[in-house]
Amino acid sequence: MSGRTLYDKLWKSHVVRAENDSMALLYIDRHLVHEVTSPQAFEGLRLAGRKPWRVAANLAVADHNVPTTDRALGVTDPVSRLQIDTLDENCLEFGITEFRMNDVRQGIVHVIGPEQGATLPGMTVVCGDSHTSTIGAFAALAFGIGTSEVEHVLATQCLLAKKSKSMRVTVNHRLPEGVTAKDIALAIIRLIGTAGGTGYAIEFAGEAIRSLSMEGRMTLCNMAIEAGARAGMVAVDQTTIDYIQGRPFAPKGALWESAVLNWRTLKSDDDAHFDYEVCLDASKIRPHVSWGTSPEMVVTIDDCVPDPERETDPVRREAFERALVYMGLKANQPINTIRVDKVFIGSCTNSRIEDLRAAAGVVQGHHVAESVKQALVVPGSGLVKRQAESEGLDQIFTKAGFEWREPGCSMCLAMNADRLEPGERCASTSNRNFEGRQGSGGRTHLVSPQMAAAAAIAGHFTDLGAF
Amino acid sequence: MEKFTVLNGIVAPLDRSNVDTDAIIPKQFLKSIRRSGFGPNLFDAWRYLDQGEPGLDCSKRPLNPDFVLNFERYDGASILLARENFGCGSSREHAPWALLDYGFRAILAPSFADIFFNNCFKNGILPVVLDPKAINELFKQVEALPGYRLSIDLPRQQIKTPDGSLHSFEIDAFRKECLVNGLDDIALTLRHVEDIRSYEKRRLQETPWLFQ
Ligand code: SF4
Numbered sequence: 317m318s319g320r321t322l323y324d325k326l327w328k329s330h331v332v333r334a335e336n337d338s339m340a341l342l343y344i345d346r347h348l349v350h351e352v353t354s355p356q357a358f359e360g361l362r363l364a365g366r367k368p369w370r371v372a373a374n375l376a377v378a379d380h381n382v383p384t385t386d387r388a389l390g391v392t393d394p395v396s397r398l399q400i401d402t403l404d405e406n407c408l409e410f411g412i413t414e415f416r417m418n419d420v421r422q423g424i425v426h427v428i429g430p431e432q433g434a435t436l437p438g439m440t441v442v443c444g445d446s447h448t449s450t451i452g453a454f455a456a457l458a459f460g461i462g463t464s465e466v467e468h469v470l471a472t473q474c475l476l477a478k479k480s481k482s483m484r485v486t487v488n489h490r491l492p493e494g495v496t497a498k499d500i501a502l503a504i505i506r507l508i509g510t511a512g513g514t515g516y517a518i519e520f521a522g523e524a525i526r527s528l529s530m531e532g533r534m535t536l537c538n539m540a541i542e543a544g545a546r547a548g549m550v551a552v553d554q555t556t557i558d559y560i561q562g563r564p565f566a567p568k569g570a571l572w573e574s575a576v577l578n579w580r581t582l583k584s585d586d587d588a589h590f591d592y593e594v595c596l597d598a599s600k601i602r603p604h605v606s607w608g609t610s611p612e613m614v615v616t617i618d619d620c621v622p623d624p625e626r627e628t629d630p631v632r633r634e635a636f637e638r639a640l641v642y643m644g645l646k647a648n649q650p651i652n653t654i655r656v657d658k659v660f661i662g663s664c665t666n667s668r669i670e671d672l673r674a675a676a677g678v679v680q681g682h683h684v685a686e687s688v689k690q691a692l693v694v695p696g697s698g699l700v701k702r703q704a705e706s707e708g709l710d711q712i713f714t715k716a717g718f719e720w721r722e723p724g725c726s727m728c729l730a731m732n733a734d735r736l737e738p739g740e741r742c743a744s745t746s747n748r749n750f751e752g753r754q755g756s757g758g759r760t761h762l763v764s765p766q767m768a769a770a771a772a773i774a775g776h777f778t779d780l781g782a783f
Numbered sequence: 784m785e786k787f788t789v790l791n792g793i794v795a796p797l798d799r800s801n802v803d804t805d806a807i808i809p810k811q812f813l814k815s816i817r818r819s820g821f822g823p824n825l826f827d828a829w830r831y832l833d834q835g836e837p838g839l840d841c842s843k844r845p846l847n848p849d850f851v852l853n854f855e856r857y858d859g860a861s862i863l864l865a866r867e868n869f870g871c872g873s874s875r876e877h878a879p880w881a882l883l884d885y886g887f888r889a890i891l892a893p894s895f896a897d898i899f900f901n902n903c904f905k906n907g908i909l910p911v912v913l914d915p916k917a918i919n920e921l922f923k924q925v926e927a928l929p930g931y932r933l934s935i936d937l938p939r940q941q942i943k944t945p946d947g948s949l950h951s952f953e954i955d956a957f958r959k960e961c962l963v964n965g966l967d968d969i970a971l972t973l974r975h976v977e978d979i980r981s982y983e984k985r986r987l988q989e990t991p992w993l994f995q
Contacts, residue, residue, distance in 0.1 A: 332982045333975055339957045341972060343982055345993050353875065355816035364969070369979075372994075381814065395814040395837060402816050439993060446874040446898055460898050462876035463818075464905035464968070472972045474979060478955065480897075510801055511868035511894055544871065546897045567992035575992045610801050631800050631866060638799075731810050738834075750805045750872060756834050 319585025321482045322551055323517045326457035326582075330440045338479045345439040347469050349376035349412065350425045351403040352731070353444030357467035358406040368410050369473040375434050376407050376414040379424045380731045384694050384721035387418055396732060410470075423697020423723040426450040426664040430534065431697055433563025437552045437579040442469055447664050447747065449540045452549035453533035454556055455582040457517075459546040480546065481591040483516040484584070487524035489599040494780040496674070497532035498666060498745070498764035500524065501539035502604035502614045503596060510612045513545030516592065519584060520550050524598035530559040531670035538665045539747050542611040551583035605651050605777050606749050606762040608639035613749070614762065615651060617779050623647035642751055643759050644739065652777050654761070657740040659684075659691040659772040660754070661718075661765055663728035666745035667696030669703050671765040675745075676709040678769035678783045684717035685775030691718045692734065694726040718772070730755045743771035785907040786965035790888050791934040792861030795852055796925045802865060803872035804899060808881040812837055821877055822884030826852060856929040864921055865892040869910075870899025879906045889935050891942075893918050904958050905968065909937060911952045937963055 320328075333341040354376070361367070368374060381396035383389075391397040400417065407414035415421040421428060426447050429435040435451045441458035442448060444466040451458035465475055485504055505512075518540050525533065533550045540548025550556075557576055560566045567575045602616035613636070615622065624636035624647060640647065645654065661667070661675050672695060684691045693713050695701035701723055704710055710720045727734040728746040736742055736758025745768050746753075749760040763771065771777050812824045814837060823841035830852060832845040846853045852860070863882070869892040870878060879902045882890070888908055893915040895903075903910045913921075924944060925931045934943040937959065942950040961968065972979075987994050 333978045335957050336955075339955060341975060341978070343979070343986070352813050356818045356876075359816070359818075366969070370983075399814050399816060436992070438990065444874060444876075446872065448874075460874035462874055462879075462898060462902035462905060464876060464902065468969050468972065471969050472979065473983075474972055476957075476968060476972065478901075510871055511896070514868065514894055514897060544868065544896060565995070567995065571992045571995075575990075578990060610803075635800055729805075729810050731813065748803075748805070748872060750803045752809055752828050753805055756809070756828060 318589045319587040321584045321588040321590060322455060322519055322549055322582060323457065323480070323482050326438065326440070327479055329438070330457065332474055335476070340477060340479065341474050342440060342477045343474055344442050344469050345373065346429070346435055346441040347374045348425050348429050348441065348443035348448070349374055349466070350380060350443065350445060351378040351399045352380045353463050354406065354466055355399065355402045356463050357470060358410070360467045361470055366471045368412065368470045371411050373473060374412045374470070375429065376403060376412050377422055377425050377428055378403050378417060380725045380729065382417055382724040383732055384724050384726045384734055387722055393733070420698035420702060423700065424664045424667065424725055426538065427668060427696035427700065430454065430530070431563070431699055433560050433566030436560065436566065437556060437582050442475065446541045447538050449546065449548045450534045450538040450664055452537040452540065452547050453530060455549055455552045455579070457547060457549070460541065480517040481515055483513060483518045483545070483592040483594065484590040485518055485520050485594045485596070486522040487520065487596045487598050488522045489524060489597055490527060491524055491598045491601060494766060495601050495603055496764040496766065497528055497535040499601050499604045500598065501536050502606065502611065502762065503601050505539065505543045505611050506614045507596070508543055508594060510542060510610055511544045513540060513543040516545050517547040517549065518543065518545040520548060525550055526553060529670055530555060531668040534668065535665055542747055552579045603764060603767050603780060605767065607643065607645060607651065608636070609642055609749055609751050610639070611747070611749060611762060613639055617651055617767070617777060619651055621645050621647055621649045621651065652779065655687060655741070655776045656743045656761070656771050657689050658736060658742040659688060659768050660727040660742055660744040660746065661768050662692065662694030662696070662726050663746035664696065665747045666765045667694060667700065669700050671745065672700070672704045672709050675765040675769040676712045678766050678780065679716045679718070679773065680712050682716055682773040684772045687775045688772055691772040692721055692727060693718050694721045695723045697723050727754050729753060743768045743777065784965045784967060787888065787907055787909050787937050787962045789934065789936045790861060791932060792888070793857060793859055794862045794864050794925050794931050794933050795857040795860035796864045796922050797851060798866065798922060800866040801868045801871055804870060804875050804878040805872055807870065807878040808875065809835065811835065813875060813877050818880055819884055821881035822886070825881040825885045826850070859886065861886050861888050862933055862935065863887050863890045864918070864925060865890055867893045869895050871896035874898045876902045876905070879903050879908050883908055891918065891921065904962060907962065907965065909935065909962060911935070911942070913950055913952060917950050
């Protein structure tokens with residue numbers, strides 16, 4: 317019998333009841349809750365006269381709708397306010413811990429879970445949000461769920477789940493200077509496509525992954541969903557353990573010691589079998605820029621917008637043509653000639669301290685180009701913001717002409733006031749470049765924080781070599 | 784949840800791959816705290832010519848004459864024919880809620896995104912995976928014949944086309960049972976309260992830090 321994968325181990329240790337070969341009732345250790353996907357779940361709970369099964373397993377925060385400007389004014393949009401108030405009331409009624417809008421611990425749900433040590437190795441973690449995959453960086457089985465499932469987890473602490481197939485993406489060697497976890501993610505999606513990971517749980521392995529910080533691993537796992545996989549994960553090593561130690565929700569004392577012993581087993585066995593294997597060479601990865609309306613429509617900074625004429629598959633060709641029209645781009649246009657109107661540094665993909673440091677490193681001593689209408693930096697949480705301010709990063713950004721904002725999802729999906737106007741083009745560190753994602757008619761180019769910072773300064777996409 | 788047994792309905796073809804949940808229901812409509820009422824905003828950015836905002840009366844908005852669901856021949860469609868990776872993107876259950884509210888009970892595609900696929904079952908919508916060749920063939924047939932209907936028999940796992948030919952499809956036995964009987968997942972799980980309690984007891988011993 318061959319060894320077990322990390323995913324096998326995580327799955328097996330959470331099976332409460334097997335329904336059949338692949339379906340099981342899985343126990344959920346941590347449930348993160350935000351304001352957009354939970355109101356109907358709480359309402360369902362109330363209607364059925366049910367209570368949360370284990371209140372302490374839940375942690376809530378409002379992130380999608382919150383304003384990122386001065387919060388002293390409260391939430392001025394009445395529809396957003398109702399959704400945030402509803403979360404506050406539900407958490408109060410059911411006794412669930414919530415970081416309210418003016419709490420320094422408030423932030424994007426996928427940023428605050430790890431930051432608090434509330435998401436630990438070996439856990440099953442769910443949230444009514446697809447980017448829950450972020451948490452897999454801690455060797456947790458973490459995935460997004462729908463609102464019916466949010467209600468199911470609240471009521472039973474369990475989920476009916478189907479076991480995925482396993483894929484290992486091995487990234488060998490080391491990344492060149494200026495190339496980041498974001499570029500690995502985009503390179504992988506370009507290679508396997510946005511549906512390439514459908515039905516799979518992906519484990520990221522190899523030297524390049526091992527040498528990433530936890531922040532970088534989170535960026536990578538965050539975008540597993542853009543490769544179609546519900547969950548991405550990285551095995552535990554010393555980097556994982558060092559990150560968790562001392563965090564508010566992390567175990568302490570003797571409990572810490574036994575937890576660490578247990579966590580060290582959270583890796584795939586040497587002889588584990590994967591249903592699918594992919595390999596990349598990190599040393600060959602270049603900074604990536606997406607040109608289209610799907611994260612697989614991506615090329616490197618030194619490349620050109622592809623020509624649909626060269627596409628043989630008719631469905632793909634049509635998708636390319638439609639994307640070019642939507643994006644207002646021409647085939648064969650060099651990427652570094654594309655000018656941007658706005659720049660967004662933030663989102664659960666790239667709003668952690670390391671991301672802000674990297675962007676600030678590029679920005680220092682420069683100024684945002686005249687032609688750029690707005691450049692935003694939106695930290696992932698109040699604590700990231702505070703940390704950045706203590707390092708003086710906010711000063712670097714504001715001196716250069718960036719706006720320094722309060723934490724939240726912001727222009728990643730434009731549910732609050734931060735958005736693109738029709739036709740506006742944005743260099744964005746977020747994860748989705750779908751039509752209208754950052755505002756109706758808005759045009760998104762996905763890039764790393766360094767590349768976004770460089771685009772802000774140059775006014776167009778540019779190789780980092782200049783900085 | 785409404786039961787799903789046999790569905791005979793008009794088929795609407797949506798000939799695009801990678802249709803994401805932002806396209807199915809744009810984010811500005813996610814601010815609702817209800818489960819219903821999303822139908823008029825299904826595919827909002829493609830369906831209307833103006834910019835959709837919550838609270839607008841959709842019956843007064845200018846329709847995009849080029850968008851397939853606005854073609855009269857697809858009025859009353861309950862089956863959506865789609866391309867690969869349908870429902871990719873966010874986990875929003877507002878996407879199946881919008882499809883259901885509009886009147887769709889089944890979606891046929893060569894592949895679906897996982898979370899969306901799962902969310903369909905929670906709402907009495909049947910997502911059917913067919914091989915790309917069969918889907919191609921159906922696209923051709925639908926476009927050729929106004930009023931084209933399919934009959935989807937879930938208990939038999941079969942789809943019948945107007946010319947009488949049959950396509951069979953796979954579905955997980957457990958999910959099928961839930962759909963055919965309209966079973967509520969939570970009630971089903973709560974039949975196993977004892978299993979959950981004993982699991983918790985064991986894990987509390989083995990991994991106590993998870994229960995702090
Ligand atoms: S930052 Fe963007 S992707 Fe992340 S949770 Fe918020 S809206 Fe979703």
